[in-house]
Amino acid sequence: VCFIPGGLDCSISFVSHVLGKVCVHGRQKEILGVLVPHLTDLTKSDCIWQRICWRLVECVPDRWMEAVVLGFVQRAPGADVLSRLLGNLVVKNKKAQFVMTQKMLLLQYGHTTAVLQNLLGYLSLDSLRRTLLLRVLQELLETWSSSSAVKHSSAEQQLYISKAILICLSHLKEPEIESCRQELLTSMMEGVKCHLDSSLPQLRRLGMVVAESISLKINSEGPVLKFEYEEDSETRELKSLLVQTPPFCVVTSLPDNDRSEKAAAALPLIPESDEKPHTAARVMPDEELDAELDSDDDLTPYDMSEDKELKIKAPVYIRDCIEVLTGSRSEDVDKWEATVKALESLVRKNPAATREVSVELAKILLHLEEKTCIEGFVELRQRAQVAVLTTDPVPVAKYLTSQFYSLNYSLRQRMDILDVLVLAAQELSCPKFHGKTKHSGAQKPCNQLLPGSDSSKDWRRIVDERIKSKTRRFDMGQSHVELASHPNEFNSVAGHFFFPLIQHFDRPLTTFDLLGEDHLVLGRLVHALAILMYLAVNTVAVTAMGKALLEFVWALRFHTDSYVRQGLLSCISSLLLSVPTERILADMTEELLETQSWLGDVMEKDPDGDCRRLALQNLLLMENLKKKLEAVPS
Amino acid sequence: MALPPPDPQFVLRGTSAAVHTLHFSCGGPEPDIPLLFSGSENGFIHVWNLKTHRVNTALDGHGRKSVYCVETMGGKDRLLSQGRDQRICLWDLAEGRTSVTDSVFTEHVGFCRCSLLKVAQGRWLMAMAARSLEEVQILELPSKTSVCTLKPEVGAKLGMPMCLKLWQLNCDSQPVLLAGYEDGSVVLWNVSMGKALSQLICHQEPVMSLDFDAEKAKGISGSSEKVLSIWSLNEQQNLQVYKTHELVNAGISDITIRPDKKIVATAGWDHRIRIFGWKKLKPLAVLDYHTATVHCVSFSDHSSPRERLLAAGSKDQRISVWSIYAQT
Numbered sequence: 028v029c030f031i032p033g034g035l036d037c038s039i040s041f042v043s044h045v046l047g048k049v050c051v052h053g054r055q056k057e058i059l060g061v062l063v064p065h066l067t068d069l070t071k072s073d074c075i076w077q078r079i080c081w082r083l084v085e086c087v088p089d090r091w092m093e094a095v096v097l098g099f100v101q102r103a104p105g106a107d108v109l110s111r112l113l114g115n116l117v118v119k120n121k122k123a124q125f126v127m128t129q130k131m132l133l134l135q136y137g138h139t140t141a142v143l144q145n146l147l148g149y150l151s152l153d154s155l156r157r158t159l160l161l162r163v164l165q166e167l168l169e170t171w172s173s174s175s176a177v178k179h180s181s182a183e184q185q186l187y188i189s190k191a192i193l194i195c196l197s198h199l200k201e202p203e204i205e206s207c208r209q210e211l212l213t214s215m216m217e218g219v220k221c222h223l224d225s226s227l228p229q230l231r232r233l234g235m236v237v238a239e240s241i242s243l244k245i246n247s248e249g250p251v252l253k254f255e256y257e258e259d260s261e262t263r264e265l266k267s268l269l270v271q272t273p274p275f276c277v278v279t280s281l282p283d284n285d286r287s288e289k290a291a292a293a294l295p296l297i298p299e300s301d302e303k304p305h306t307a308a309r310v311m312p313d314e315e316l317d318a319e320l321d322s323d324d325d326l327t328p329y330d331m332s333e334d335k336e337l338k339i340k341a342p343v344y345i346r347d348c349i350e351v352l353t354g355s356r357s358e359d360v361d362k363w364e365a366t367v368k369a370l371e372s373l374v375r376k377n378p379a380a381t382r383e384v385s386v387e388l389a390k391i392l393l394h395l396e397e398k399t400c401i402e403g404f405v406e407l408r409q410r411a412q413v414a415v416l417t418t419d420p421v422p423v424a425k426y427l428t429s430q431f432y433s434l435n436y437s438l439r440q441r442m443d444i445l446d447v448l449v450l451a452a453q454e455l456s457c458p459k460f461h462g463k464t465k466h467s468g469a470q471k472p473c474n475q476l477l478p479g480s481d482s483s484k485d486w487r488r489i490v491d492e493r494i495k496s497k498t499r500r501f502d503m504g505q506s507h508v509e510l511a512s513h514p515n516e517f518n519s520v521a522g523h524f525f526f527p528l529i530q531h532f533d534r535p536l537t538t539f540d541l542l543g544e545d546h547l548v549l550g551r552l553v554h555a556l557a558i559l560m561y562l563a564v565n566t567v568a569v570t571a572m573g574k575a576l577l578e579f580v581w582a583l584r585f586h587t588d589s590y591v592r593q594g595l596l597s598c599i600s601s602l603l604l605s606v607p608t609e610r611i612l613a614d615m616t617e618e619l620l621e622t623q624s625w626l627g628d629v630m631e632k633d634p635d636g637d638c639r640r641l642a643l644q645n646l647l648l649m650e651n652l653k654k655k656l657e658a659v660p661s
Numbered sequence: 662m663a664l665p666p667p668d669p670q671f672v673l674r675g676t677s678a679a680v681h682t683l684h685f686s687c688g689g690p691e692p693d694i695p696l697l698f699s700g701s702e703n704g705f706i707h708v709w710n711l712k713t714h715r716v717n718t719a720l721d722g723h724g725r726k727s728v729y730c731v732e733t734m735g736g737k738d739r740l741l742s743q744g745r746d747q748r749i750c751l752w753d754l755a756e757g758r759t760s761v762t763d764s765v766f767t768e769h770v771g772f773c774r775c776s777l778l779k780v781a782q783g784r785w786l787m788a789m790a791a792r793s794l795e796e797v798q799i800l801e802l803p804s805k806t807s808v809c810t811l812k813p814e815v816g817a818k819l820g821m822p823m824c825l826k827l828w829q830l831n832c833d834s835q836p837v838l839l840a841g842y843e844d845g846s847v848v849l850w851n852v853s854m855g856k857a858l859s860q861l862i863c864h865q866e867p868v869m870s871l872d873f874d875a876e877k878a879k880g881i882s883g884s885s886e887k888v889l890s891i892w893s894l895n896e897q898q899n900l901q902v903y904k905t906h907e908l909v910n911a912g913i914s915d916i917t918i919r920p921d922k923k924i925v926a927t928a929g930w931d932h933r934i935r936i937f938g939w940k941k942l943k944p945l946a947v948l949d950y951h952t953a954t955v956h957c958v959s960f961s962d963h964s965s966p967r968e969r970l971l972a973a974g975s976k977d978q979r980i981s982v983w984s985i986y987a988q989t
Contacts, residue, residue: 326938326943327945328943328944328945329663329664329666329945330663330664330665331666331946331947334909334947336910337910337931337932
């Protein structure tokens with residue numbers, strides 16, 4: 028579309044109408060793909076063209092304004108270009124303002140980071156628009172710091188808002204930060220609290236990164252908030268948004284800086300390496316001289332083969348171990364360390380002796396605290412606990428499950444109990460390989476068998492495999508060609524592991540309220556129950572477990588924490604896979620139908636992506652079951 | 662086929678406390694009885710009769726606080742002892758007396774053993790760690806006058822002095838002090854001028870003990886790590902590292918060079934005494950008798966080489982006495 032700049036009274040409104048109509052019909056890409064580059068060039072230095080462009084967009088009727096503005100923001104190659112093209116449209120036109128400051132930031136979240144950069148950069152480039160920037164920041168912070176938003180909006184939306192906040196912060200200048208410092212501080216405090224409360228690590232990390240960035244901006248000289256978290260590509264990307272690099276400016280000089288730094292680093296190395304030969308040369312002549320005057324040969328050495336490293340011996344009997352671990356003699360720390368390291372193997376080698384003192388040992392281990400700095404203390408303790416539990420399952424399981432619901436344990440201890448029960452259950456139900464009873468797929472086999480608050484990746488894979496194979500194999504990783512068959516030791520004890528855990532979940536204690544604040548432990552409990560259900564396949568108690576689990580899930584199905592909901596859906600998966608189909612259909616038909624409708628609801632409306640996926644899988648499993656039954660001749 | 666290491670010639674029991682320091686006095690002519698002085702954690706100094714292997718006398722002069730250094734001053738009648746009660750006591754033991762004739766209040770709360778050097782008949786120089794953290798004080802005994810105070814320069818961050826050795830090349834030369842510090846360095850001090858001549862970082866951990874061979878101008882130091890460091894003094898009075906030797910287990914409490922400069926003994930935290938040849942630090946023997954960390958080793962000053970003994974005191978309350986390489 029080419030213009031001849033005619034008189035000042037040239038009316039462009041017709042073109043605006045065309046533009047608007049085309050955009051609203053969804054052809055933004057085509058028309059703006061041609062228009063925007065042209066306009067970019069033309070408006071680069073020519074004021075008249077700029078004004079023409081502004082007139083063009085201002086004249087677009089309101090009902091099509093949104094499509095046009097959206098198109099421009101998405102297409103513009105940079106914030107400055109957008110500024111040239113749109114001018115102060117956002118200030119003059121109410122609809123444009125709504126779209127750009129509310130809709131695109133708070134109501135939509137599918138746009139890319141580049142689009143956000145364009146939008147917010149555009150707002151920051153003119154003094155008239157900067158007030159809008161501040162307002163936008165305030166609203167974004169309000170959303171970010173509201174606990175209900177954190178709980179109920181999806182992770183993608185939260186990421187989008189965090190990015191927007193960081194970009195806004197990067198555009199703010201000192202006097203503006205001064206003026207809203209107090210509000211920034213308050214929002215940051217509230218927001219960080221809601222984010223850290225969440226059970227999903229991704230949300231926690233988002234909160235931490237944003238809080239750190241805000242603190243950096245408002246406290247540039249004082250001590251800055253610093254969290255500890257694992258850096259990954261997402262956090263790095265977020266942090267990079269905080270710094271605005273002016274385009275085309277310093278980029279070229281950076282490679283030069285790097286090179287000169289490397290050269291400087293290389294120089295000091297060379298003089299050092301020069302010195303070393305000197306000292307070596309000096310020592311040599313001395314040694315040679317000495318070799319000649321050697322009259323020391325008449326002293327014959329004695330046999331020194333016994334001179335080995337000093338090793339503290341660990342006790343050989345289980346009862347000795349108990350004595351050492353409970354003893355208060357602080358001098359014997361070496362022995363204590365050696366005992367902790369040797370305990371697991373001792374327990375496994377002496378099952379009879381362990382059975383005599385199993386509950387006592389479990390008690391000691393549950394309360395064992397790190398006395399000295401041993402490497403891998405937590406893992407050593409856990410392995411010892413699992414060993415004790417598998418050696419004498421019934422009494423120790425009774426003890427541990429009762430302690431799970433007792434007063435005065437820390438959350439960490441309760442979660443440890445769950446971990447130990449799950450690991451022991453796995454060991455009891457899997458055929459034993461020499462030394463390799465670990466799930467080969469898990470990264471940290473001991474601590475992380477329960478899917479941590481990360482989405483249940485392992486579980487999805489396993490459930491997928493099962494759906495595909497439709498066979499009942501205990502295959503939790505690579506398939507082994509021939510499994511030696513062993514009696515399933517979990518059979519006799521599955522109930523002891525499972526039912527006590529499910530019993531008291533709705534009875535709050537003074538220090539422990541599963542249905543209240545301690546939803547993290549609830550989430551872990553639910554996941555643990557899912558795994559125990561899964562491992563209980565082919566046991567006698569499996570149907571009873573299934574029924575109890577279904578009731579449990581039903582009671583909690585509307586829980587607000589997405590980690591808990593993921594766990595509940597895993598429970599359903601395990602149930603469908605473990606309980607024999609005939610039993611499901613015989614005993615649990617109505618509950619299943621209700622569950623099916625609930626799953627459909629979750630699949631459509633749950634804000635969490637993982638929950639929706641799991642619900643879908645469960646529905647597929649149910650379909651498969653139905654088909655299988657129909658396939659069997661009655 | 663190497664022979665298995667020898668057993669101790671005899672073992673002295675009866676201190677009822679960990680033994681921290683040992684000193685022989687066997688150089689006297691017959692009919693003098695060879696004696697061994699030991700200082701224990703319960704504050705007693707036991708005078709052992711090496712013929713009967715029994716305690717002759719027990720001296721109590723440090724208020725039941727651990728005694729960590731004993732030295733004789735020119736014969737067995739005059740004894741110097743240093744204890745954790747922050748005092749250095751001078752004893753008169755002639756003719757059966759057991760009295761403290763004099764004492765020096767050091768105000769030192771650490772474990773640094775003092776070092777004695779005879780400079781003239783009846784006159785000694787004593788180096789001891791002083792009250793202030795990094796300083797070493799040199800006193801003249803028996804007058805107890807201060808000769809000088811050796812202060813490292815400001816910001817040197819050497820830490821506490823851990824072990825001291827006063828020596829002079831011969832009777833006419835200047836007395837010099839070698840001091841090992843907490844930061845792992847050994848400093849050579851000129852006593853008369855009171856300034857440091859050379860500093861060498863020998864270890865990454867504190868220097869636990871050192872000894873020096875004035876004839877060969879070579880010294881050895883041990884620390885809480887696994888490395889023994891041998892260093893030498895060149896003509897410009899500069900210390901330089903000569904050699905290092907890595908041990909099997911970490912921790913050395915004491916090192917001593919035999920007076921004939923042929924062998925060196927180390928007392929280890931791993932309950933073992935190690936013997937090395939002094940010339941090239943060739944490992945010669947590992948004596949494994951004690952059941953707790955060995956705190957001190959000492960060679961006897963017998964005039965007849967064949968009677969020479971090595972004694973080691975340990976936390977297990979026993980003193981083992983060995984006769985090793987006595988034929989050379």
